[in-house]
Amino acid sequence: MTQDELKQAVARAARDYVADRLPIGGILGVGTGSTANFFIDEIAAIKDRLGGTVASSEVTAQRLRGHGIRVLDLNDVDAMGIYVDGADEIDASMAMVKGGGGALTREKIVAAVAETFVCICDASKRVPVMGRFPLPVEVIPMSRAHVGRELAKLGGTPKLRDGFVTDNGNLILDVHGLSITDPVGLEDRINQIVGVVTNGLFARRGADVLLLATEDGVRTFSR
Numbered sequence: 318m319t320q321d322e323l324k325q326a327v328a329r330a331a332r333d334y335v336a337d338r339l340p341i342g343g344i345l346g347v348g349t350g351s352t353a354n355f356f357i358d359e360i361a362a363i364k365d366r367l368g369g370t371v372a373s374s375e376v377t378a379q380r381l382r383g384h385g386i387r388v389l390d391l392n393d394v395d396a397m398g399i400y401v402d403g404a405d406e407i408d409a410s411m412a413m414v415k416g417g418g419g420a421l422t423r424e425k426i427v428a429a430v431a432e433t434f435v436c437i438c439d440a441s442k443r444v445p446v447m448g449r450f451p452l453p454v455e456v457i458p459m460s461r462a463h464v465g466r467e468l469a470k471l472g473g474t475p476k477l478r479d480g481f482v483t484d485n486g487n488l489i490l491d492v493h494g495l496s497i498t499d500p501v502g503l504e505d506r507i508n509q510i511v512g513v514v515t516n517g518l519f520a521r522r523g524a525d526v527l528l529l530a531t532e533d534g535v536r537t538f539s540r
Contacts, residue, residue, distance in 0.1 A: 318532055321355075323439035327530035328355035330537075331401050331437045332363060334528065338433075339398045342368040344389065346427040347381060348402020349374040349420035352437050356401055357381055371397060373427045374420035375484050391430065400431035404438050404524070405450040405517070411436070411524040411540045412500035416453030416517030419483050425515055428522050436524035440531045446498060451476070451491035452507075453517040458488050460512020467510045468492050471503070487514055 318326070339345060347357060347370050357377065360367070361384040369387040371394055372378035378388045402424055404413040413436060415421055428434050452473070456464045461477065468475040473492035481489055497503055500520035507516040527538040 320439060320441070323530035324352045324355045327437045327439065327528050327535050328352065328359045330528050330535040331356050331435060332359035334435060334526070335360065335399055335401065336363050336366065339366075341366050343398040344368050344371060344394050344396065346371045346397050346400030346402075346431050347373065347377055348400070348424055349377045350403045350418045352403035353377065353401070354380060356437060357384065357386075361386065371427055373402065373424040374418070377420075391427065394430070397427070397431045399433045399435055400428050401435045401437060402428070404436050404442055406442055406444050406447040407436055407438060407524065407527060408444060408447055408500070410500070410520075411527060411538075412447070412518065412520035413523060414447050414450050414452055414497070414517050415519055416455075416489070417450070419453070419478070419481055419489055421453050421517045422455050422483065422485055422515050425519065425522070428519065433525045434522065435526045435528060437528045438530070440529055443529060446496055447500065448495040448497045451493045452495055452497070453478075454490045454492060454507060455483055455485070455487050455514040455516070456490055457512050457514065461488055461490065464510055464512045465490055468507070471495070471506070485514065
C-alpha cells in the first residue's frame, strides 16, 4: 500500500470510531495535516450526526466548511467528546511529536478540552525514541534568537521555518538532532523558556487511542 492508501484506511477507521462512540449531536475536534484531511473527507458522510466541529487551524476550518460541516469557536463549546488528529511521531507511551503543519498550539488547546484524543497515523510514525522528526517550537517573533540559544543548550539544532507564520502570528523553530527519552520532562523544560508559546511535544496530554495503519490493516492501541 502507498502512504496515501494507509492514510485513507486509517481515516475511514477513525470515521467509524467517531460514528460508534460520539453521541449524536456531539462535538468533534479535528486536527491539521494530510492524514487529518483524509479524515475530514470521510466524516462528510456522517456530518448530520455531528453537533459541530472545532478546528485546530484555519486550513482545517476551511476544509470542513467546504464539506458543509459546521465549525464552532472553541469558546462556545462546553464539552468535546473526541479529538482526532495525526502525529509526526508517536512512541509506546502514546506521547507524540506534532506540529509539522505548524498548528501545534491550537492542536494542544483543542486536545486539552477533549475527553478522548484519538491519534491517527501510519506505521512509519510509531518509533521507539522520538527525535528523528524535528521538534517544532512556536515562539513570539522578538524572542526567536533568545529561544534558539536556549534550545541549543538542550542539545538540539534549532532552525527557523522559513517563510512560515502560524495562525497566531508567531514563528516556528524546528529543533533537529534531539533524542527524546523523557518526553514529559523535555516538554516542560522547553515551555519554561521565556518567549516560547508551546512546543510540539504532546506528552503530558498524549493520545488516549492510537489507530495505526499497517499493511495488515488498522490496529488499535489504548493506554
